[in-house]
Each structure stands twice: as C-alpha cells, then as structure tokens.
Amino acid sequence: MSDFLLLAFLFLVAGVAAVPIASRLGLGSVLGYLIAGIILSPMLAVLNVDVVSIQHFAEFGVVMMLFLVGLELEPKMLWAMRNRLLGLGGLQVGGTTALIAGVVWWFGADWRIALACGLILAMSSTAIVLQTLNEKGLMKGDGGQASFSVLLFQDIAVIPILALVPLLAMPGAHHGGGDEGHGASLSLVAGLSGWQTTLVTAGAIALVIAGGMFLTRPVFRYIAQARLREIFVATALMFVVGIALLMTLVGLSPALGTFLAGVVLANSEYRHELESDIDPFRGLLLGLFFMTVGAAIDFGLLFGDFAVIIGMTVGVMLAKALVLLIAARVFGLRGSEKFLFGLGLAQAGEFGFVLTSFAVANAVLPDDLAPRIMLVITLSMMLTPALFILYDRVIRPRYDREEPRDADEITEPGIAIVAGHGRFGGVVNRMLLAAGYETTVLDYSAAHLDMLRSFGVRGFYGDATRPDLLHAAGIDEAKLLIIAIDDKDQATELAHYVHHNHPHIHIIARARDRRHVYQLFAAGCRDIIRETFDSSVRAGRSAYEALGMHPFEAERLARAFVKEDRHALYELAQLWDPAVPDHINEPYRLKARELMTDADLRARGGAFRERSARGWVPPTEQDQAESSARDEAPEGP
Amino acid sequence: MSRVLHYAAHPGLSTSRINKAMVQQARAVSGITTLDLYEEYPRYDIDIEDEQQRLLEHDVIVLQFPLFWYSCPALVKEWLDLSWEHGFAYGHNGDKLAGKRLMLAITTGSPQDAYRPQGYQHHEIRQFLLPFEQTAHLCQMRFVTPYVLHGALHADPLAHAQGFARLLEALRDDRLDLDRAQELTILTHDTLPIVEV
Structure with missing residues (x-):
C-alpha cells in the first residue's frame, strides 16, 4: 500500500511541478511530462520500479x-x-x-x-x-x-x-x-x-x-x-x-x-x-x-x-x-x-x-x-x-x-449553447435553428431529450452548470450561451461562472422574477430577459385595445410602459446587493420609493399617457400665437 | 361603379380634429373599403400579400394623411415601400396597378397663401406632392387632383369631412369629373367637380 502511495505521489509531484512550467514556457504539456519522467527516472531506479x-x-x-x-x-x-x-x-x-x-x-x-x-x-x-x-x-x-x-x-x-x-x-x-x-x-x-x-x-x-x-x-x-x-x-x-x-x-x-x-x-x-x-x-x-x-x-x-x-x-x-x-x-x-x-x-x-x-x-x-x-x-x-x-x-x-487562409480553416461556426430546453429554451432553440444557426442543447432530463429526439431536435444529456460539461459542449468555441434552466440559483451560478471564466461569451439569461434579474445582474449578466414580462405586456396591450384604445396608441403606451419599467429595474439592479438584505440597503430603498412615487403620479395625473403621446401633437393655440407675433412660420407644414 | 379603397393614416388620431372627422364621415359611406392604416399595422408588420390583394381588388386608391414635413407619415411610406413592389406595381411585369386611380386627401397646418413663391413655404403645394404624382405615373395610374385642407388647425372640420364623404361617393359612382378636376391645382369641399345625376 505505502509503495503504491509513494509511487503515485512521486508521479503526481513530478507532473504537477513540471507541466505548468512547460506550458507557461510554451513547450506544451507533453514535453513537460517527458521531462518530469526523466527527472523521476533515477528515483524510480533506486526504488526498483x-x-x-x-x-x-x-x-x-x-x-x-x-x-x-x-x-x-x-x-x-x-x-x-x-x-x-x-x-x-x-x-x-x-x-x-x-x-x-x-x-x-x-x-x-x-x-x-x-x-x-x-x-x-x-x-x-x-x-x-x-x-x-x-x-x-x-x-x-x-x-x-x-x-x-x-x-x-x-x-x-x-x-x-x-x-x-x-x-x-x-x-x-x-x-x-x-x-x-x-x-x-x-x-x-x-x-x-x-x-x-x-x-x-x-x-x-x-x-x-x-x-x-x-x-x-x-x-x-x-x-x-x-x-x-x-x-x-x-x-x-x-x-x-x-x-x-x-x-x-x-x-x-x-x-x-x-x-x-x-x-x-x-x-x-x-x-x-x-x-x-x-x-x-x-x-x-x-x-x-x-x-x-x-x-x-x-x-x-x-x-x-x-x-x-x-x-x-x-x-x-x-x-x-x-x-x-x-x-x-x-x-x-x-x-x-x-x-x-x-x-x-x-x-x-x-x-x-x-x-x-x-x-x-x-x-x-x-x-x-x-x-x-x-x-x-x-x-x-x-x-x-x-x-x-x-x-x-x-x-x-x-x-x-x-497566403490567405483557406475558407475551410474556420473550424466551427459561431455556436450557441442552449442550456435547458424547456418551454423557454425550446423556443429560442427553434428560432436559432430556423435561421440556420448551429446550436448545442444541454438538458438534464433524459425523458425530455427522448421526446425531443423523436421530433428531430438534437440535444445532449447533462448538467449545464458543470464546467467540464460546458467545456465538452464547446464553450471555448461558442459565441453565445442561453441560460434557460429552471432552477434560479443554478442559472445565476452558471451566469457567474461563464461571465468570469469565458468573458468573450455573450450570455442571454432567462430570469424568473425581478429578484432573479438583480441576482443575474450582480453575476455580471447584462442581457436578461424576464420570462413572463413580454407576454404580460402583450396582455396589457390587448386590454388597452379591448377598452377601445386605438391599436397604435396602445402599442406606444405599452412600449413606454416597458421602457419605464426596464429603466426602473436597471436603476434598482445597480443598487441591489446580494450580501445586504433589501430593507437595510439604504440606497436601494430610497430609489425604490422614488420610483414608486413616480408610478403613483402617473396613475393619478396621466402624465405617463401624455408623455407617450408626444409627437404628432399639433402646436397649442398659445404656441401659435407667440410664433405669429414674431412673424415666423407658425404652423409648420 | 368603381371599387374605392380608402386608407386613413394619422399616428396621433386622438389629437387630430380634421382627420378624425374625415375618418368618421368616410366610415358612414357604404360600398367602399375604408381602413385606418395605423390600426391595421400598429407594429409596422405590413402584410405584403394582403395589401397587394387589396390593391388588386379596387379601382380607386385614396390616401388620407396630414402632411408631415412635406411628406406622408412614416407608416404610409413603409406601406408604399413594401407593397408597391417591383414586378407588381412597376418594373418588369409590374403592371398590376395600371389603369387605376390614385388620389391624395391631405391636410396642412400652413394656410393656403404660404404655398406660393412669395409665401413662407416658397413652393406650390403640388410641388411637394410630386413624388406621389410620379409614383402614380410610373405605375401607369391616373393621379387625381388632391383633396386638400390648408390651415387645418383653424378650419371647420365638419365642412371638410362632409365634402370628403361626398367625394368618396362620387368616386364610387364615377361621378367625379376627372378631366375638370385636372384643370384645378387642388380640390376643396366647395370646388368639387361632381356631376349631378
């Protein structure tokens, strides 16, 4: 037993010592191992190995x-x-x-x-x-x-x-x-x-x-x-x-x-x-x-x-x-x-x-x-x-x-990795495939993958939060990672890991709720999509239309709502701190209150509606009067 | 009888006086197709097939809009750019609109005397509408003298809107004298050359 341990230890020490040095010198790991072996050989001879x-x-x-x-x-x-x-x-x-x-x-x-x-x-x-x-x-x-x-x-x-x-x-x-x-x-x-x-x-x-x-x-x-x-x-x-x-x-x-x-x-x-x-x-x-x-x-x-x-x-x-x-x-x-x-x-x-x-x-x-x-x-x-x-x-x-490099030198096109192929990731994957992009799908449900295969979608089994699996799926060559896994904490962890270890990769993350947005933001992710936000906004817009609002006005109002909401979310995400509970985080609390007051004002005074209707509004009587007094072109074309 | 296709396009219809009244009057005219372009495509996702089918099914196309910066509102331009395709409206085999009539119904903020060489717009109103006129000619269509309301901010909405309804009916019943209209620069609610039966 001790012989085995000694031998294993010797080889491990030699490898651990020599390979990083060889790699750093640009000699490659193989030469490092070979040199480690040469250094080991007298010891091995003494031990009669x-x-x-x-x-x-x-x-x-x-x-x-x-x-x-x-x-x-x-x-x-x-x-x-x-x-x-x-x-x-x-x-x-x-x-x-x-x-x-x-x-x-x-x-x-x-x-x-x-x-x-x-x-x-x-x-x-x-x-x-x-x-x-x-x-x-x-x-x-x-x-x-x-x-x-x-x-x-x-x-x-x-x-x-x-x-x-x-x-x-x-x-x-x-x-x-x-x-x-x-x-x-x-x-x-x-x-x-x-x-x-x-x-x-x-x-x-x-x-x-x-x-x-x-x-x-x-x-x-x-x-x-x-x-x-x-x-x-x-x-x-x-x-x-x-x-x-x-x-x-x-x-x-x-x-x-x-x-x-x-x-x-x-x-x-x-x-x-x-x-x-x-x-x-x-x-x-x-x-x-x-x-x-x-x-x-x-x-x-x-x-x-x-x-x-x-x-x-x-x-x-x-x-x-x-x-x-x-x-x-x-x-x-x-x-x-x-x-x-x-x-x-x-x-x-x-x-x-x-x-x-x-x-x-x-x-x-x-x-x-x-x-x-x-x-x-x-x-x-x-x-x-x-x-x-x-x-x-x-x-x-x-x-x-x-010579100019041959076209076939490009080994693989920009590949997107879709982590999690459920209701969310599935749509993203379908869109990418429909546009002719190559994707690698990772999912942790064998049964789900079987179902996908029967529809001709190629997916791979595995836990996308494991770095080695990401590596095998080609994260080093990928351009884009879509995080669409169900578990909130795992998604955040994955975003954090990839953001820090593969900074060249664009991450699109699905957030389950506002708090998850803050977590993903803190993890370094900047392309965060709330999973139900867009559909809720569409439902709101449909409600506007059903209540008799002109469809184009409903559309503009919905857009303005999205813009304001995203702005508020962005402001708060910058102040949010995973280490500090919200009620103690003073800047976060103040900003949240300020934004809430804004929202209330909007509801009462209709300022929000007025702002979103900016444009295409004729000049007021007063404006017209003032500009004719100065003998300018008053009413525009 | 002619099949009339009327498109109204005002992105801020709720703040409009004249154009809103025109739409209301037009909707009451029977036997024509009247559409609010901004209602049809609030997200600008114009359906080219649908639009071309509509154009094929009508003989007179009336575009109603307020003049914004000497041109039409953005969605009208988008609609033109997409549905008046090469091979459909113009170019090789592009004769699907040949023989039809194109008419504009526009409102301007400036008074009529601004649209003179001495006025502050420096040019006649028809000069600013040349792109539309040439569009019609390229598509082998007849460009009908436009129905215009100057000084729209102060004008009486009802008279202009009722005149518009009469115009649409006359187009529908082929009672608008196109040749007499052609002698005029613009048509207004009190100068409509309508042939009474």
Missing part, C-alpha cells in the same frame, strides 16, 4: 483518447475520410517501412531484420500527436485531420503487422515462446482456425457497433434517471474498459475498438456527458504514459553510444518526414498544413515499443539491437514537442503571412 509495466497500464490512456476522438467524429465524417485514411495511411506506412528497411539493409543487416525495423519505426505516436494537436487546437484543420487519418490507419495496420512479425523469425535462432509483449494472456481466438478467428473477430466488432447503437442509450437513460454522477462515470468507464477487453480477447487493437464505439455514440445525446466523464482519466493516464516514456530512457546506453544513437534517431525522423511530405504533396495538403503533417508524425511511437518486444520474443530482432531501437523511439518522441514548437514559431507564421 518496473517502469515498463506502468507504461503498459498507462497506455490505456491512448485507448480512452481514441474513444474521445471517436465521439467527436460522426459516422458520415469517418466515411468521408476513407480515401485519406487508406491512401495517406497506406502511403505513409508502406513508404516509411520500405525506406527504413532499405537503409538498414544497405548497412548490411539481414533483410528480415531490416523489414522488422522498418515496420516498427513506421508507426507514429498517437498519444503525443493527438494530445498536442488537441492542445493547440489544430485537430480540425486540414493537417490535423490528415494526421489523424494516418494514425488511425496505423492502428488498423498493427493487426496484420503482428501477424507478419513471427514469419520474419531468423531461421535457427529460436527463442522459444517467451512472453508475447504485453498481449493478453486470455484469448478467445487461440487455437481457432483462420476462418473461425475471422468469424469471432467480425462478431466482436459487430457486437461493439450494435451495443453502441442499441444498448447504450437505454442503459445510460436508466443510469441518468438515478442522477448519481459517479455511477454515470462508472458506467462510462465500464463501457470503455469492456470494449477494450473484448478487443484484446479477439486480438484486435483495443484503441480501435473504443474508437469505433466512440463513433457509434457520436450521435448520442450522452456524448458530451461521456466526454467530460472520461476526459480526466484520459488526461491522467496519458500524463503517466508520457512520464514513463521519459523515465525509460537508458542513459547508460545513450552515452555509451551517443553518436550512433543520435544519428539513428535523426535519420529515422528525416526518413519519416520525407515520406510524409511526399504523401502530403500527393494528397494535396497545402502550405503550413503540409509541414504540420510532415513534422508532427515524424516520430516513432508507442506501437513501436509493443512491436519491438514482440519481435524480440519471436526471435526476429537480435537482443542487442532491440534496446537501441527502443531508445531511438523514445528519443524521437522526446524531440516531437520541439518539432511542434518549430512549426508554431517558424513555419506557420511564414505561411500565415504569405
């Missing part, structure tokens, strides 16, 4: 990340990506493998070893690349999408590569079974013939898709009705872990399985809730993963053979960048996007670790080469943040200046 086994555990963060990526990607978007996925991905994996294998072979290695090296080093790091792209907001651009296509293709390609590697075993040099990397000890497909394996595998994928489509919604609805946050989180984790397990059992990449499940759930109303629930786990695990990568650097080996290792690392990255840039050209990536793609994916990745140990176990790679490859992979991952910085500071500014 098995860094590699921690790394295998932390790799689950990659699985979660792909689930999250899947959630962002609707099936039709995935289908639209198919050409790039196969073309770019195939070109990258095939080209890089061939190039690296060729070079290794040219140095005099056996062709089987050369090919294994090529395959291992062709893989890139999903963890680093996706984390960095997301962090920098580059994921939705052209280069980011292309990078993602390639990473996804690599995920798929790992499966046939794992099948291919044993065939490359050096004749005679038999290692004898051994540990198969970190493959599952359990398997559903062990001992089955080829077609049976295929059948089981296809069945598992079908199960994931069908489960995602038909099973998740009732389960989540059932859980949502319990309104227990941690059970919802547990359910989400259960799904992700379960899918990963199933995929491992049939020998598929767990990341691929959860990615598929994510895509299936991308249309679901629980998408944002799932995103915000899984995201912290993903972040922590990936951080741990990056730290283990840093901690796994074998400095003895590095300094013992410094020039060769560095040379190999730079060579691998140059080769990968070259292939990537060619592929980018073939697929028409332009300008800075081409370099984002070329530099971003130039490292080797965590799949390389898996493949290397797998290759060693299958007697494909000699024992002395494998640690060097591992080191090269690690170093190339370490260098990746530097390449992203190079891209950010040198390459992009140049292209930004040189």
